[in-house]
Amino acid sequence: MLNRLVGMLSGNKEEAAAPSREAPAAAAAPAKPAAAKKAPSVMRREAMLGRDQRVAGYTFMLRRAADEQHDETLPDVKRLYDETLLGNLQRMDIARLLGQRLAFVPLAPASLNHPLIESWPAAGTVWLLNLDARTAIDAALLARVEELKSRGFSFAVQADAVMRPECHALLQLADHVLMDVSSEDIPAITSQIAAVSKVAANKRFVATGVQTLEAFHMCHKLQMALFMGPFITRRENLGTPAMGPSRAKVLDLMNRVRTGAEQPELAAQFRHDPALSVRLLRYVNSPGMGLMNKIGGIEQALMVMGQDKLYRWLTLILFTGGQAQELDSAVLENALVRGRVAEQLAGRALFAKARDEIFVAGLFSLLDVVMHMPMEAILKQISLPAEITEAIVSQRGPYAPYLALAIACEQDDQSSIEALAKQIGRDVADINGVHMDALLWAQELSADV
Secondary structure, three states: OHHHHHHHHHOOHHHHHOOOOOOOHHHHOOHHHHHOOOOOOOEEEEEEEOOOOOEEEEEEEEOOOOOOOOOOOOHHHHHHHHHHHHHHHHHOOHHHOOOOOEEEEEEOHHHHHOHHHHOOOOOOEEEEEOOOOOOOOOHHHHHHHHHHHHOOOEEEEEHHHOOOHHHHHHHHHOOEEEEEOOOOOHHHHHHHHHHHHHHOOOOEEEEEOOOOHHHHHHHHHOOOOEEOOHHHOOOOOOOOOOOOHHHHHHHHHHHHHHOOOOHHHHHHHHHOOHHHHHHHHHHHOOHHHOOOOOOOOHHHHHHHHHHHHHHHHHHHHHHHOOOOOOOHHHHHHHHHHHHHHHHHHHHHHOOHHHHHHHHHHHHHOOHHHHHOOOHHHHHOOOOOOHHHHHHHHHOOOOOHHHHHHHHHOOOOOHHHHHHHHHHHOOOHHHHHHHHHHHHHHHHHHHHHO
16 A cells, blocks of 8 residues: 555556555565655645745645545555655755745654654744644654754644644644635634634734735735735736836837847947846846956946846846836746746757747746736737747747646646656656756845846
């Protein structure tokens, strides 16, 4: 049975579908250690925003195969799930992320004694305890939580799971309390907040299942600290096309770059927009560009950037070039991750120019969200290669599988990941590393845009 569970968690359909075979107990025993070394499942991330509407952290989960069916309350399943999750995050070198972001990692309480926990980086790690009615909240568990807290770890619990009297001692030790707000039932939510606060004061509430921007504002007024849900990239109120002058200028510059405008012409356009010129110079002189000497002129900055880098930078500016909108920063970071994952997955399979265009396709795939315009209306105002438009609008063409795979990293469908990875000739095991690299890269770049 354990081998079959490994197959389901690792996406190995042959093992998952294989019928169980009777085997002597002695022969079965050594199979358990080997099981945990199977190819890793692809990780799924979900962003958490802080009260400033910027990305404050991520929660990481194993992606489930579409045909996966098993009882997640069984001890063997819990242990295997947690081992696979911890192993994947360790291989992704999650410590690189924790300096800037929180990482909420779901675990069964019994897994707090797993050997990997002993060497796990404490700063930024939040163990999200998966509790059910059968979880024993005993002295040993409470002592282990206290010990790990003394080492710098934080803990989170689900509000619904800790309101039983026997869980109150654990609730008092928790730092974060997750609360599902998808119902948007304000009286019920406020009542639950009050019930938790009566048992344990000064907890940081995390709103989960936030569906809309209105729901975010509701939870914000209720003084919740963190927010997660589809509201971040939800396509809401995409009405009559309207574009501010700053974004119109950026689109005009992008069209000029695409049609081969010379540097003096581009420089003249920048000089007509002082704010954009300042942003260009600030970006060129940022530490990420690695220049030895500061640049003070627009033409020199354009020369250093080159056409391809300039085009990519202008694409980023579209996310922040108009009147400041709510969630722009969070959507930009998500778009950067999406574009970078797609670009890196292309690897050496495509030429550098094609990889650049795949990155732009990843960014543009969320531009309708930040500009509050239908994608078709945006694409009518800019000259893009047909391959980019095809990938975004109709999910066809040579760039489509790379973009689709990058988007799949945000969703919960292991079977799509496997099919797309096979289509582009990449191992499923490569994707986690590419994903983590993209998260770190996006953090650094979004600070310089």
